[in-house]
Amino acid sequence: MDRNQIKKWLKSPGKMAHKYSLWAIYFCTGCGIIEIPPVITSRWDAERFGVLPAPSPRQANLFLITGYVSVKTLKAIIKTYEQMPEPKYTVGFGSCPINGGMYWDSYNTIKHLDKYIPVDGWIAGCMPRPEAIFIAVTHLWTLIDKGMAKGYVKYREQYGRYRENQEMALGRLEWPPLFPLKDEND
Amino acid sequence: MINRLKQELESTFREISVAVPGENGITVVASPVQILTILRFLKDRGYDHLAMISCVDWIKEDSLELVYLVSAYLTGDNEYTGREKITVTLKTRIPRKEPEFPTAIPVFENAEPYEREIHELFGIHFTGHPRLIPLFLEREYEIPPFRKDFDTREYVKEVFDKIPFVENKE
């Protein structure tokens, strides 16, 4: 570690620690999960970046949404995302969360994940190679450094709009709102 | 073995047509009222495994076709099943408008998830089914999604593309 790094550590240790200890929740969302086991085991070692699989959403701070998102999966994703402690980062993995991908005209998948939960970065590909995951992690480090990875703040401030979109896609939601909703016609 | 079964079927039921397209299978086409009797007939003769129930939408002929795939799970080596794996394909046609059909659960109990799937995707109502709730889908559809007159692109434009991005809302 050179002097620059040590100065950054002393100025904002929380930010630097978030960069180098991203625990990804091990939630196998879609077909892209097949690319994750080689990344976290011996072949392309992700532990040297500090990325570990976390077994519970309460212990994690990175959510990788790998592959397509059907309407039933969206329910589980929202429930998991709301359980994670803040600050948290989301990365859309593959081309299906970006704009629907291969399932662009399907009756049961959602096309743009950005309308329902905030996403900080995207990785293109179907499926991306493990090297692309590492490039995405380093890009996420740069974003965290500059303070641009503020998805969770957006979720907190515009929760009413996100919840409207979620209700449009899923029908009635069984869980209460995470943040108190403002009534507009008060 | 196959010919023996073919003769038995043709002699027991009328208005049925049996074909032997190859070494390992029999195709039987029957009318809707005979299906449960034929299933019970096959089960009594050693074919005790219902592999799948499927459905085909013949929109030009205005009918839905139900397909039952029955086979002997362990080749029983009796006079009907023989040593190789023989699959009996049982087909029937029902009209496309408000389709109804009796359930196959009294004969084969594992028909329950297949009939739930066909109900949510094709719209066939199975009378006598204890739990006819959706298996995979979460939303409501006016036309069941697997029918050929369901336009997926229109549905996507109507439902999913109308949901606005969060930045564009005001």
Added chain:
Amino acid sequence: MVTAFGILEIIASPLVALVVGIFFLGLFRKMMARIHWRYGPPLYQPVIDLVRLFHQRGFSHGTLFDLGIVVSLAGTVILVLFVPIGGMCALESSGGLLVILYLMLFAPLGIALSGGEGANPNISIGISRKLILALSYEVPFIFIILSLMSYYRTISIVEIVNAQSNFHWALFSPLVLSGLAYFMILPAMLGLRPFDMAGAPQEISSGTAVEYGGKYLAFSKIEHALALFIGIALFVNLFLGGGNILTFLLKMLVVFVAGVFVHAVFPRFRIEQATKYLWFWPTMISFVSLILIQIVR
């Protein structure tokens, strides 16, 4: 009488234990990575994890949820004060081995307290496994401590350490069977494979830690580091004659590396297999050793 040096020892003991424990956690991950033929995280990775966990805003389920983890951490920190580290021991004239026997159970009981409030069935499964495991290894542990107490005729650990100076280690005396039995139950006390079913990430979503986020998980990890330190330090003090601070740390390193090698190759036992094993072989060996010690003395 409380002297200034005594207060210094009371403050310094948990700090030394914390530093050494966190170093062991980092060394553990690095060694496992190298055994798997891959590079691992840097050695100071647990420090980064702890800073990140303190920076996150965890979620609390209620007052008892907060209190439980505090009780568990407090019990472990107090236990450190009774264990001699190198040349110093903070509370040496207060009970020794008997106090350690009952203070060791504070940690799982504290976590059980908070597990009742966090309404997750995984916590109950994890804590029941932890307590059954504690029940299983306490039986040979008591036989070992009885043999030690009757051989050296004292309950103070500092006197046992002083009686082993100049390479008269307990491992080379008639207590060798007890030492062997202690080494067999050491993975169970530390939570290493094959006995790490209490906090299994793959089976029960890490058992007791499944609802901990943010600072609660940080406390849980600190408690784990301290428990690791205490388990190995006891073994080194009682059987390998811990000397001054440098020899003591070197001996702890050797025992820890041996434990990591065992952890790397074994799969995980089920809880009934663990109980069956721990109540048979180590119990028998330590019982035979107890009878031997009575005959010899």
